[in-house]
Amino acid sequence: MDAGFDALKTWEAVREFALSLPETREEFPWGESVAKVNKKVFVFLGSGDGGRAPGFTVKLTDEDVHADALAAPGAEPAGYGLGRSGWVTVPLREGTPAVEVLCDWIADSYRAVAPKRLAARLDGSRPE
Template sequence: MRPATVRGRIRAFALDLPEAYEDLPWGEVVAKVNRKVFVFLGVDEPDDDRYGFTVKLAESHDQALSLPCTRPTGYGLGRAGWVTVSIGPDTPPVAVCTDWVTESYRLVAPKRLSRLLD
């Protein structure tokens, strides 16, 4: 599957979560809930197949960082649990990526919205 296709599926999944919406701060596509970012999707570059995404993880943080396609996020965000995932041949299946998006959503969304996922 092409990186752009994987990114598109992750983006669609994120925006389908309760009260999630897309924003473009700093020229970068993000998904937010309650004005808080829960997934960074990078810049829309139609001719560029180098895609990735960034999520905040707690439970699966160490497991995610054990994969070759991940790294702690820069700008000090890695210390707060944010993980950047490069989309490519080493990326886990889309289902794993969307589980990470869900985990990130639950960490930043109000409890009333997180409960809607149960």
């Protein structure tokens, strides 16, 4: 068991990455943080309020990536019918993939909803 896993630190890292993507802004509909591009949500950033684990929800259109995300501990298709469109909710807990993998999923979700001109600018956007 990895006693060093810090869900809040991981959440902050994925939030920071999401907000670093081209022309992204953060909004707070329904009391939760979301990252949007071109007025479209590409990641819901659940902070863990209400006794739930911090986590996020992303849209993954590649079948293999979608399957990998669903294999993360506690991951499931998103509620409210979003799961049918490829949205996956990933709680941040023991056994969660590395931040780099989580950021890849967020980038994939961004590509799924961003205009092509913005999605093309992603190369090299991840901080070292």
